[in-house]
Every structure is written in C-alpha cells, then in structure tokens.
Amino acid sequence: MAKNNNNLLAVLAIFVVVLSLISFGVTLYKFNQFKEQITGYASGYVNLTVTTATSINMSDDRVNWSGGTVNANEPNATLISYGNGAAVVTRGNWSTDGVDAMIVQNIGNVNCSLTIQSSKNASRLLGSVSGTNESFQWNVTNKDANSCINVSVGQLGSFVDVNITSGGTNFCSAFAFHDNRDEIYIDIALTVPPDTNSTFLGSEQTATLTILCT
Amino acid sequence: MVSDKAIVVLIIIAILLSTVSIIFTLSSTSSFDRIPQINEEKIPDVDKAQVSLIINPQPNTSGGAP
Numbered sequence: 001m002a003k004n005n006n007n008l009l010a011v012l013a014i015f016v017v018v019l020s021l022i023s024f025g026v027t028l029y030k031f032n033q034f035k036e037q038i039t040g041y042a043s044g045y046v047n048l049t050v051t052t053a054t055s056i057n058m059s060d061d062r063v064n065w066s067g068g069t070v071n072a073n074e075p076n077a078t079l080i081s082y083g084n085g086a087a088v089v090t091r092g093n094w095s096t097d098g099v100d101a102m103i104v105q106n107i108g109n110v111n112c113s114l115t116i117q118s119s120k121n122a123s124r125l126l127g128s129v130s131g132t133n134e135s136f137q138w139n140v141t142n143k144d145a146n147s148c149i150n151v152s153v154g155q156l157g158s159f160v161d162v163n164i165t166s167g168g169t170n171f172c173s174a175f176a177f178h179d180n181r182d183e184i185y186i187d188i189a190l191t192v193p194p195d196t197n198s199t200f201l202g203s204e205q206t207a208t209l210t211i212l213c214t
Numbered sequence: 215m216v217s218d219k220a221i222v223v224l225i226i227i228a229i230l231l232s233t234v235s236i237i238f239t240l241s242s243t244s245s246f247d248r249i250p251q252i253n254e255e256k257i258p259d260v261d262k263a264q265v266s267l268i269i270n271p272q273p274n275t276s277g278g279a280p
Contacts (some may be wrong), residue, residue, distance in 0.1 A: 010216035013224035014222040020231035027235055031242050049253045049259075056259050065267035070224050072272060079267065094267065110256065118265075124271070188265050196269045214258040 035097045051140040055108035056175075060100055063188045065168040068094030070194045078160075080189040083143075092192060101185040106177045109181055112213040114148065114175040116140070117168025118185070120207040121161070125200060127200035128193035136162050136207065140171045145182035148172035158191045168210065175213060186211075 064083050070077040070092050077092025079099075087096035106112060122128075122136035137159040142148055148156060148171060155171050163169040176182055186209070 006218065006221065010224065016228040017216060017224055017231065020228050021236065024231060024235040024238070027239055031239070047251050047253070049255050051255045051257065053257045054259045056261050058261050058263055061261070061263040063263075063265045067268035067270050069270045069272050094227050104261070108259070112259075114255065125265070149271045183268050186263070190265075190267065192267070192269060194272065198271075201269055201271045203266050204266050206264055209263040209265065211261045211263060213260070214256060214260060 013202075017077075021090065024111070047159055052110045053108060054112040054213045055113075056114075057105045058102060058211070059105060059108045060103045063099060063102060065094045065099060068092050070192055074194065076194065077191065078194045079192065081187045083185055083187070085098070098160070101187045102209075104184050104186065106147070106175050106182040106213065108177050108213070111174040113170060114172040114184075115168045115170045115212045115214070116163070117210045118162035118164050118168070118207055118211070119210070121164045122191070124164075125205055125207045126190065126192055127197035127205075129195045129197055130193070133191060133195075134192040135189070137189045139163050139185075139187040139189065141185045141187065142181075143185050144181040147176050147181045147184050149174045149176060160188060162209075164205075168212070 063080050068077070068079075068089070076092040077094070078090045079087070079092065079094055079103045080089075081087045081099050084100045087099035089096055104114070114136070118136070118138075120136070122134045123131060125136050126134040129133040139157070139159040140148065140155070141157050155169065172184075175184070
C-alpha cells in the first residue's frame, strides 16, 4: 500500500514539475509578446514628447502719460496707474485721461511662467541730474483672482523698482490659462524729478517692457 | 519503485521552478512603471509693452522781460 502511495506521489510530483516548466515557458513567451505590443520594440522605452504652445495677449500694452510738468517748488511729481480708469497724478499736471494698467492674458492652453524685464530703469527713463527724487516701479496684480499662482513672496501686489537685468523678474511660476482666471494687471508708478536733464525734456521718453511666458 | 527521497527532490524542484517563475514575472512587470515616458516641451511666447511720458520744462517763473 505504501509503495502504491509512493508511486502515486512520484507521478504527481513529476506532473507538477512538468506543469511548472510549461507555466514558466508560457509566462516568458507571453510577457515578451505583450512587451512588444505596448512598446513597439522588444527593449528600451517609449519616449513621447508633447509640444505645447504658450500664448499671451495684451489687451492694453501701453501706459502713456503724454506731456506734463512737475509743479513749481515741488520735490517731484508722482504718476501712478491703478487698474482701469483710476490713474492718479500728484504735484504735476500730466493728464490721467486714457491711462490704464497694462493687461496680460494667458490665451494658451497651458500654465506658463511669467517674467518681466524693463529696458530702462528710473535714471535712464527720467534722467535726474542729481540722481534723486526719481523712481520707476511696477506692480503686478491679479485682474482675475488666482491668475498668478505660486508667486515669489513680495513680488505680487506692491510697487517695486523695475528690473533691467537679463532674465528680469519672475512674477508667476504658474500663470493660469483657465477662463475667468487668466488675466493680470501691470501698473506703473513714476516719480518724476524737477531736475531732469535738458536732453530728456520735451521729447517722448519710452521704456519697453518685455513680458515672457515660458 | 520510487524512493521517498526522490519524491522530495521532485517536489523541491517544482517549488523552486514556481518561485523562479513568480520572481521573473514580478521583476519584469515592475519595469512597466517607467514606460511610456512623456515629456512636455513648451514653446515660449514674448510680448512687448511700453511706458512713455514727456517731461516738459518748467515755465520760467522769474517774471519775464521788463
């Protein structure tokens, strides 16, 4: 009886070994077949590059103060744009008519990093002989709430000196593209000195802002 | 007539083969996490804006010619 049991066990053991071999072989074969189907090649990786185009639009791309003068006996004049139709001039006679903030809209289909650089700083734009009582600042704010997210601390919502160094200032690491939260204002504040160099007087002085969306 | 030892050896071989098969399957399928690799390439956009003003000379307040 014990002999019969041993023989039966032996047959079963051999059957299990053969079954394991077949199972291993089938696994190996099917795996290689499956890998070829999903990768297109028997080894290596699928490397897929999706190209997305960033796109910004400026519905208002100019802050133009036209002509004016610092009031007599004043240390300076300040010219500040505040969003739409709320510009303010103090101690000077520049007109605020038509002076609005610049508006940048992300019209692409992907968030982008927003960087701004100016071609001129205060001294190059306003030309104070004494080098005092002049400033040229910008202030980036959300026109639509949460348009500019992941902001560097202190960069959004306050007037700071413009940046003329290469690369400019990064205001938004993620400038959103979603409807109703894809627009920002760029406001400008100028402090005009009373002692502007004569070569600057009477002619239009212009600074160009480069807005880069990457 | 098959000895007990031979049966044990056969069963151990079967267990080893099954173990190797399972390890191979697991190690092979773990590489699926790395494929496909999708990269995003953005094309940047640049726009220009201008700030301009004219600073007129202050009028002469000394009273002018006599």
